[in-house]
Amino acid sequence: MQELERVGQGSVRVTRKSDKLVIVEKDLATEQMVLAMGPQHPSTHGVLKLECLTDGEVITEAIPCLGYLHRCFEKCCENVDYPAIVPYTDRLDYLSGMNSEFAYALAVEKLLDLEIPRRVEFIRVIVSELNRIASHLVAIGTYGIDLGAFTPFLFCFRDREIILGLLEWASGARMLYNYIWIGGLACDVPADFLKRVREFIAYFRPKAVELQELLTGNEIFVKRTYGIGIMPADVAINYGWSGPMLRGSGVKWDLRRNDPYSVYPELDFKVVVPDGKLSVIGDCLSRHLVRAVEMEESLKIIEQCIDKIPSSEGFNSRVAIPKRIRPKAGEVYSRAENPRGELGFYIESDGKSTKPVRCKARSSCFVNLSAMKDLSKGQLIPDLVAIIGSIDIVLGEVDR
Amino acid sequence: MSEYFGNIKTGAVTIATGMGITLKHFFNAVHRKGDAGLDDVDYFRQVDGLCTLQYPHETIPTPPNARYRLNNDIDDCIGCGQCDRACPIGCITIETIKVAPDDLASCGKTRDGQQKKFWVPLFDIDVAKCMTCGICTTVCPTECLAHTPVADFSEFDRSNFIYHFGNLTRLEAEAKRGKLAEIQAKAKAEKEKKAEEN
Amino acid sequence: MSTTAFSQFSMPLLMGNSLNVWSEALVGFNIMGLPLGLIIIAVIPLLFIALYSLTYGVYGERKISAFMQDRLGPMEVGKWGILQTIADILKLIQKEDIVPTSADKFLFVIGPGILFVGSFLAYAVLPFSPAFIGASLNVGLYYAIGIVAIEVVGILAAGWGSNNKWSLYGAVRSVAQIVSYEIPAAIALLCGAMMAGTLDMQQINVLQSGDYGFAHFYLFQSPIAWLPFLIYFIASLAEVNRAPFDIPEAESELVAGYFTEYSGMKFAVIFLAEYGSMFMVSAIISVVFLGGWNSPLPNLGSFALNTWTNGPIWGAFWMISKGFFFIFVQMWLRWTLPRLRVDQLMYLCWKVLTPFAFISFVLTALWEIYVP
Numbered sequence: 013m014q015e016l017e018r019v020g021q022g023s024v025r026v027t028r029k030s031d032k033l034v035i036v037e038k039d040l041a042t043e044q045m046v047l048a049m050g051p052q053h054p055s056t057h058g059v060l061k062l063e064c065l066t067d068g069e070v071i072t073e074a075i076p077c078l079g080y081l082h083r084c085f086e087k088c089c090e091n092v093d094y095p096a097i098v099p100y101t102d103r104l105d106y107l108s109g110m111n112s113e114f115a116y117a118l119a120v121e122k123l124l125d126l127e128i129p130r131r132v133e134f135i136r137v138i139v140s141e142l143n144r145i146a147s148h149l150v151a152i153g154t155y156g157i158d159l160g161a162f163t164p165f166l167f168c169f170r171d172r173e174i175i176l177g178l179l180e181w182a183s184g185a186r187m188l189y190n191y192i193w194i195g196g197l198a199c200d201v202p203a204d205f206l207k208r209v210r211e212f213i214a215y216f217r218p219k220a221v222e223l224q225e226l227l228t229g230n231e232i233f234v235k236r237t238y239g240i241g242i243m244p245a246d247v248a249i250n251y252g253w254s255g256p257m258l259r260g261s262g263v264k265w266d267l268r269r270n271d272p273y274s275v276y277p278e279l280d281f282k283v284v285v286p287d288g289k290l291s292v293i294g295d296c297l298s299r300h301l302v303r304a305v306e307m308e309e310s311l312k313i314i315e316q317c318i319d320k321i322p323s324s325e326g327f328n329s330r331v332a333i334p335k336r337i338r339p340k341a342g343e344v345y346s347r348a349e350n351p352r353g354e355l356g357f358y359i360e361s362d363g364k365s366t367k368p369v370r371c372k373a374r375s376s377c378f379v380n381l382s383a384m385k386d387l388s389k390g391q392l393i394p395d396l397v398a399i400i401g402s403i404d405i406v407l408g409e410v411d412r
Numbered sequence: 413m414s415e416y417f418g419n420i421k422t423g424a425v426t427i428a429t430g431m432g433i434t435l436k437h438f439f440n441a442v443h444r445k446g447d448a449g450l451d452d453v454d455y456f457r458q459v460d461g462l463c464t465l466q467y468p469h470e471t472i473p474t475p476p477n478a479r480y481r482l483n484n485d486i487d488d489c490i491g492c493g494q495c496d497r498a499c500p501i502g503c504i505t506i507e508t509i510k511v512a513p514d515d516l517a518s519c520g521k522t523r524d525g526q527q528k529k530f531w532v533p534l535f536d537i538d539v540a541k542c543m544t545c546g547i548c549t550t551v552c553p554t555e556c557l558a559h560t561p562v563a564d565f566s567e568f569d570r571s572n573f574i575y576h577f578g579n580l581t582r583l584e585a586e587a588k589r590g591k592l593a594e595i596q597a598k599a600k601a602e603k604e605k606k607a608e609e610n
Numbered sequence: 611m612s613t614t615a616f617s618q619f620s621m622p623l624l625m626g627n628s629l630n631v632w633s634e635a636l637v638g639f640n641i642m643g644l645p646l647g648l649i650i651i652a653v654i655p656l657l658f659i660a661l662y663s664l665t666y667g668v669y670g671e672r673k674i675s676a677f678m679q680d681r682l683g684p685m686e687v688g689k690w691g692i693l694q695t696i697a698d699i700l701k702l703i704q705k706e707d708i709v710p711t712s713a714d715k716f717l718f719v720i721g722p723g724i725l726f727v728g729s730f731l732a733y734a735v736l737p738f739s740p741a742f743i744g745a746s747l748n749v750g751l752y753y754a755i756g757i758v759a760i761e762v763v764g765i766l767a768a769g770w771g772s773n774n775k776w777s778l779y780g781a782v783r784s785v786a787q788i789v790s791y792e793i794p795a796a797i798a799l800l801c802g803a804m805m806a807g808t809l810d811m812q813q814i815n816v817l818q819s820g821d822y823g824f825a826h827f828y829l830f831q832s833p834i835a836w837l838p839f840l841i842y843f844i845a846s847l848a849e850v851n852r853a854p855f856d857i858p859e860a861e862s863e864l865v866a867g868y869f870t871e872y873s874g875m876k877f878a879v880i881f882l883a884e885y886g887s888m889f890m891v892s893a894i895i896s897v898v899f900l901g902g903w904n905s906p907l908p909n910l911g912s913f914a915l916n917t918w919t920n921g922p923i924w925g926a927f928w929m930i931s932k933g934f935f936f937i938f939v940q941m942w943l944r945w946t947l948p949r950l951r952v953d954q955l956m957y958l959c960w961k962v963l964t965p966f967a968f969i970s971f972v973l974t975a976l977w978e979i980y981v982p
Contacts, residue, residue, distance in 0.1 A: 099545035160949025184479035441677035
């Protein structure tokens with residue numbers, strides 16, 4: 013057998029070792045290709061660009077390029093009054109406007125030391141948990157689309173539509189609510205609202221089961237997500253992950269429990285972490301399962317809130333709203349559990365102006381996305397799609 | 413080996429389950445859900461079925477408190493300009509002329525009996541800019557500025573999105589302005605006269 | 611044109627003695643030395659592909675997917691949106707035919723053509739009716755398996771010629787997929803061929819006819835025939851790039867795969883080719899395992915349902931409705947399942963389908979030898 017050795021890119025080195033032909037595959041060097049995934053790509057969930065260095069279909073490096081949806085949220089906040097920032101917070105994570113408003117209202121209330129009526133607190137929790145379900149429905153549905161299953165997406169949107177209808181009925185708008193105000197609510201919920209929410213819960217439970225059977229139960233779906241993009245708990249904490257992403261890595265961390273706000277301490281719900289039976293802890297399937305089970309937990313929270321809520325008699329949702337919001341000089345950082353993780357607001361006031369000197373949002377999506385480089389190393393392109401989907405980014409919150 | 417066959421089995425069973433679900437929906441397509449709004453008592457008693465609404469012909473009813481197109485009832489507007497100041501994006505442009513004392517009667521009162529003290533020759537709302545946050549409507553003292561449930565008001569030309577609500581034509585505004593200037597000049601002259609006398 | 615052809619046009623056709631009368635009559639149909647009949651034979655499948663993809667393929671798939679997803683589907687153009695496909699075709703015709711500057715123009719242009727020809731050539735041996743087959747080859751099945759591979763060339767030409775990274779990925783994936791899946795598909799079909807003892811598509815059909823209707827179909831003739839049937843169905847999904855094996859055109863990964871850069875009529879031709887091969891594989895599976903143009907209804911005493919529902923026109927009806935049923939199953943699967951990954955696709959092919967195909971091959975052979 014003739015010894016064949018060619019060195020250089022793209023060469024095959026065949027060496028003869030003790031009469032055995034050994035083909036050293038490592039030397040089969042192929043040219044690496046830069047693949048720009050996005051900003052117009054069906055599965056980057058908006059205008060995200062991933063610059064991938066690929067070797068065949070294997071990704072050696074994927075770097076997210078951000079900023080296509082930057083809208084100067086923080087600068088805008090410095091130029092409007094405190095109450096006028098609320099509609100801007102809706103537009104951060106536009107899939108869960110209520111939760112963002114809630115987080116912002118909490119921050120300013122902390123700065124002002126406001127006492128909030130109990131009914132307001134309960135309504136806030138109800139609407140934000142409803143919005144959490146809507147947001148998780150989008151996450152699950154689009155994850156299905158990323159993996160090629162189209163039908164669950166439309167089932168998710170069918171049910172999300174009802175939630176949006178409920179929130180429209182309460183607040184007057186379908187997605188960008190401006191409902192949770194500093195110190196109160198824009199208005200009380202309509203008379204039949206809580207009854208309708210209860211009916212919705214009864215309607216939604218079987219639908220959620222059907223969705224699980226169709227998508228999560230499917231073996232192809234499990235095979236596509238099982239063991240893909242594993243994030244160990246310590247690395248996840250180091251990256252600053254939060255929300256379903258961190259819980260997917262097995263860390264029992266939920267701000268509704270660990271840094272309780274509003275009426276959450278009174279409510280009974282589980283912090284969902286994967287048990288490792290159905291999935292590898294920290295993989296895409298775990299993150300998906302956390303979201304799927306969290307919807308059920310949110311339903312439970314809503315049910316309890318409806319049971320406990322004080323009656324609307326003599327209730328004025330704006331009673332605690334200050335006439336003019338001009339906090340004392342100082343700064344505050346307050347955080348809340350959003351569907352996508354910890355949304356924190358850092359607000360600095362100079363004590364003179366009705367506008368904040370600085371209002372910084374700590375967005376969960378941005379932080380979660382930062383682990384992309386680690387997660388994508390050595391994955392195939394279909395797996396990269398699965399990983400992006402499981403991070404569940406909303407570019408409005410990433411770029412702000 | 414058992415894992416191998418187990419995989420094949422779960423694969424087949426779960427695929428069959430999924431196909432059962434889609435087929436159930438396929439045969440359920442003879443029903444349509446209807447277009448009740450959520451404020452309808454029977455909303456959740458509608459049949460399960462196709463839930464598409466063919467938009468221009470059928471619409472989801474918007475609730476009465478829905479916040480969509482801004483509307484200003486100019487007869488009630490006292491021209492205080494609070495909405496203009498409150499609007500986070502500045503989509504409202506307002507210009508006012510003080511009403512001359514002898515015009516007060518013709519300027520009229522608001523619905524709840526408040527005397528209007530300003531002519532509002534210019535009250536423009538750029539609804540294309542408006543983000544329907546509703547802040548302007550909450551500061552409005554006479555509740556003349558309100559969001560209406562009209563959600564579809566698309567236009568082909570962007571300039572059509574600027575809605576004019578002013579209650580004076582340009583000529584009238586000129587006249588009122590001239591009149592006011594006259595009165596003011598007179599008042600000023602009188603003042604100066606008085607000052608001289610003193 | 612022979613007079614017997616006309617006389618048999620309307621009355622039920624007796625089996626065996628007068629197979630392929632229509633097509634043979636057309637072969638002899640010459641005007642002024644021009645083989646016009648041959649052209650008509652070629653045009654019939656072409657017309658069929660165009661008509662069926664226009665109606666059932668595009669409109670039907672839209673409606674079926676819509677109903678499975680609680681939607682209405684197209685409703686605006688015409689009553690229930692029937693004319694939607696026509697409107698789409700009009701749009702595609704009017705569109706600018708873009709050839710990217712950096713594309714390999716020759717390959718880019720020829721790609722959709724090869725793709726369509728590949729799927730169309732197999733129609734030559736599809737027996738549409740007892741009286742009609744394009745070319746009654748004695749190796750028809752072999753030809754049908756082989757000619758499909760031409761599609762690979764078209765896909766590769768389209769993907770490489772587009773000079774787009776996504777297209778290239780799609781093309782390379784597609785080649786790997788189609789070439790791999792030919793093996794289980796061919797072996798599974800061989801099981802059917804073994805049961806028939808012939809590769810002639812018409813003969814395979816003739817051998818499956820009888821008084822008991824469906825009981826004569828090969829699917830019910832042996833206790834293991836369901837296995838090659840299932841294997842061929844799964845493999846055929848992969849061969850025509852349908853979900854869950856649509857990785858060459860996986861829209862959420864590769865934008866649109868090998869036809870990302872195509873627009874206008876070239877795009878339409880690619881789709882026509884896809885619908886063409888969808889019916890082609892459905893027709894092959896119904897010929898080999900489900901009796902092709904034979905009526906599934908049995909003769910029940912004096913109710914000679916089978917005899918009444920057999921004949922050239924009934925044959926075409928059964929053939930097309932069996933094909934359409936399998937296309938419905940393909941659509942049904944597509945709107946239910948997520949997509950497999952490349953390595954899982956290969957796992958399924960080499961580690962599941964191929965061994966089982968071999969097993970079923972051996973079992974069928976044993977059955978054929980030892981069970982009369």
